[in-house]
Amino acid sequence: MECSRLVVVSHSVKNIEKLLNKVYPERDSDINNELTVLKIELDKDLAVRCHAAKEGLYGLLVKCLRHLKDKYLLAALQTLTSLCNGNTNVLDTSGAEYMIA
Structure with missing residues (x-):
């Protein structure tokens, strides 16, 4: 894995925050x-x-799902699904509710 991918992810997480x-x-x-x-x-x-x-993306995604306007919710849900793919230990009740709603 390239270190640059981690930098991109860290940068995007901080930008969203x-x-x-x-x-x-x-x-x-x-x-x-x-x-x-x-x-x-x-x-x-x-x-x-x-x-x-580890950078805190999960909590930010749940916050996005609470606050974004409808037309941007799909991107937040897709990103949440990608984050949880093979990494389901990050998923809790609040995120799961959005995924099944």
């Missing part, structure tokens, strides 16, 4: 862009998914 704390018209679109990058990286390797979980 910052974006969730701001309010401006394009915020949800910017978060959606970061989620798209993350999903691509998460789909590549279990080690990347484990790293993202």
Whole structure:
């Protein structure tokens, strides 16, 4: 696994965290862009998914699911699914409720 993938994941996680704390018209679109990058990286390797979980991505995804507008929810759900693929120990009740709703 390339170290650069971990850097991309860490950077995207930090960006999402910052974006969730701001309010401006394009915020949800910017978060959606970061989620798209993350999903691509998460789909590549279990080690990347484990790293993202350690970076706190799971909690941020649940927060995204609570706060994003409807048209951006799909990206958050897809990223959550990618994070949990082969890494189900990160899934708890709050995330599972979104996945089955």
